[in-house]
Amino acid sequence: MFCQQCEQTKFRKGCETVGVCGKNPQVSALQDLLRHLVKGMSVYAHRVTQKGMSPSIEMDDFVHSALFSTLTNVNFDASRFPSYIERAVKYRDELKAIVEELEAEGRKVSIPVYEEEYGQDVAGVRQMIILGLKGMCTYSRHAVRLGERDPWIPRFVYQTFDFLETGPEELRKDLTHNLELAIKVGETNVRVMEILDRAHRIKFGEPSPATISTKPKMGKSILVSGHDIADLAEILEQTSGKDVNVYTHGELMPAHGYPGLRQYKHFAGHFGGAWQLQKFDFAAFPGPIVVTTNCVLEPLRSYQGRLFTMNDCGIPGVEHFDLETQGDIDKVVKVAHEMDGFTHELSGRDVTIGFGREAILRNTDKVLDAMKNGQLSRIFVIGGCDGAEHKRNYFTALADSLPADTLIMTMGCAKYRFNYKDFGSLGSTGLPRLLDLGQCNDTYGAVMVAKALASKLNKDINSLPMSIMLSWFEQKSVAVLLSLLSLGVENIRIGPVMPAFITPTVQKILEEKFKIIPVDIRHPMEDLKIMFQSK
Numbered sequence: 169m170f171c172q173q174c175e176q177t178k179f180r181k182g183c184e185t186v187g188v189c190g191k192n193p194q195v196s197a198l199q200d201l202l203r204h205l206v207k208g209m210s211v212y213a214h215r216v217t218q219k220g221m222s223p224s225i226e227m228d229d230f231v232h233s234a235l236f237s238t239l240t241n242v243n244f245d246a247s248r249f250p251s252y253i254e255r256a257v258k259y260r261d262e263l264k265a266i267v268e269e270l271e272a273e274g275r276k277v278s279i280p281v282y283e284e285e286y287g288q289d290v291a292g293v294r295q296m297i298i299l300g301l302k303g304m305c306t307y308s309r310h311a312v313r314l315g316e317r318d319p320w321i322p323r324f325v326y327q328t329f330d331f332l333e334t335g336p337e338e339l340r341k342d343l344t345h346n347l348e349l350a351i352k353v354g355e356t357n358v359r360v361m362e363i364l365d366r367a368h369r370i371k372f373g374e375p376s377p378a379t380i381s382t383k384p385k386m387g388k389s390i391l392v393s394g395h396d397i398a399d400l401a402e403i404l405e406q407t408s409g410k411d412v413n414v415y416t417h418g419e420l421m422p423a424h425g426y427p428g429l430r431q432y433k434h435f436a437g438h439f440g441g442a443w444q445l446q447k448f449d450f451a452a453f454p455g456p457i458v459v460t461t462n463c464v465l466e467p468l469r470s471y472q473g474r475l476f477t478m479n480d481c482g483i484p485g486v487e488h489f490d491l492e493t494q495g496d497i498d499k500v501v502k503v504a505h506e507m508d509g510f511t512h513e514l515s516g517r518d519v520t521i522g523f524g525r526e527a528i529l530r531n532t533d534k535v536l537d538a539m540k541n542g543q544l545s546r547i548f549v550i551g552g553c554d555g556a557e558h559k560r561n562y563f564t565a566l567a568d569s570l571p572a573d574t575l576i577m578t579m580g581c582a583k584y585r586f587n588y589k590d591f592g593s594l595g596s597t598g599l600p601r602l603l604d605l606g607q608c609n610d611t612y613g614a615v616m617v618a619k620a621l622a623s624k625l626n627k628d629i630n631s632l633p634m635s636i637m638l639s640w641f642e643q644k645s646v647a648v649l650l651s652l653l654s655l656g657v658e659n660i661r662i663g664p665v666m667p668a669f670i671t672p673t674v675q676k677i678l679e680e681k682f683k684i685i686p687v688d689i690r691h692p693m694e695d696l697k698i699m700f701q702s703k
């Protein structure tokens with residue numbers, strides 16, 4: 169096996185015997201094969217669209233799911249991949265037949281097997297393109313679950329894979345062209361994040377600030393983890409009136425910001441921390457746990473029997489269910505009723521969530537006044553993921569050291585490093601100093617806020633007193649990074665370490681062209697000084 173798609177990859181080179189995440193060589197090989205088949209399917213799907221026809225909706229949805237299933241911490245179950253592979257082969261053959269029927273002579277497609285033929289720099293950028301597509305497909309999959317389907321997105325995936333496989337050789341091997349394509353992936357991902365932002369608001373209303381508790385309520389309980397708010401909504405609907413409380417875990421915490429979900433009386437609060445703590449959190453939770461999407465880790469035996477996965481997630485020996493075909497979650501409710509639930513008082517803390525872009529934009533004047541009267545010197549945007557490594561304490565140390573005249577905007581699970589702290593409020597504005605915009609895809613909202621502030625100040629977005637940090641871990645953050653670059657955002661700090669697929673040459677180009685800055689994990693205070701000097 170060889171995998172270097174996430175931040176924790178071994179020795180910052182690649183996982184070769186077994187994944188640091190637990191992915192075994194068998195699953196890795198099946199995922200490689202699946203990705204390869206999706207490329208092959210895309211070649212024909214793109215040809216079909218070029219002829220003015222469309223692959224089926226089933227195929228479009230499949231491409232989201234297939235790529236989602238290969239993301240970090242999504243599917244570790246080798247037994248689930250044959251069906252993906254069969255479908256990829258089936259769709260590829262169906263599409264191929266259409267193309268060949270139309271082009272009587274057929275077309276021999278040369279699919280290069282080894283990325284090595286491109287040289288390390290180009291091969292790395294090609295990886296960045298594919299990983300960005302993976303991240304983008306996960307967001308698109310969430311939007312489709314909410315009924316927002318944009319056919320252009322799978323078309324773009326087909327077209328991009330088609331280029332990577334069969335595009336003119338001189339372009340395929342051209343570093344500049346590949347970098348431009350990577351930025352195009354980012355641009356398309358902005359569109360996907362916007363669609364997802366809209367989809368959440370149409371279904372669940374505009375997020376609004378709220379304080380939620382991590383102190384559990386007495387009674388039977390179900391924990392829902394992952395990213396998919398549509399699934400959480402369905403679970404809330406189906407468990408309503410069934411004498412069971414529903415808690416969020418990990419990246420589902422921002423769901424409490426949506427009024428459409430807060431209306432459920434049994435939506436009881438949040439339990440636990442970020443994804444990497446799930447072995448402690450799930451073991452301690454006295455009820456069944458449903459993981460809608462990533463991140464899921466190989467479970468401890470103590471809770472394996474009460475863990476359920478949905479969508480493209482998979483763990484061998486863990487029950488998988490599909491709300492769309494199965495219809496209900498009575499099985500999960502049954503497990504909740506068989507268990508004790510919370511029977512005695514536990515401590516907890518309050519966390520403020522729900523500062524979506526609208527809530528912040530309504531307070532733009534307050535923010536601008538605070539800048540003018542010296543109550544606000546700088547805004548720090550800390551987005552992306554959390555992870556197990558100690559080096560991510562860089563972000564905790566940084567947030568801890570920010571003076572009282574700063575605002576912190578967060579999105580994604582990176583916030584779990586410091587969101588339990590009371591940062592107080594900003595000067596006389598009444599605004600909390602820590603404003604959480606939501607999930608990692610809500611980076612879209614942060615961009616909207618930055619654009620609004622820049623336009624009010626008659627400035628370019630890069631001249632704002634704002635420092636942006638991306639705590640990267642997996643492929644969604646690759647898509648987010650490419651999106652920010654496509655929008656011309658400069659001086660993004662990336663950490664805790666640079667992706668293994670970015671070679672020194674490519675890093676130099678990104679530093680020169682987009683002014684990206686690798687964080688200095690050992691010296692957060694030095695970094696902070698530089699940021700206050702406006703970088």
Ligand code: FSO
Pocket residue numbers: 418419443462463552553554580581582607608609641642643644645
């Ligand atoms: Fe985190 Fe996992 Fe949202 Fe990632 S839960 S690590 S970038 O999947 O997606 O922030």
Ligand code: SF4
Pocket residue numbers: 171172173174175176177178182183186187188189190191239240241
């Ligand atoms: Fe290694 Fe990350 Fe790939 Fe898992 S997903 S095998 S940890 S690089």
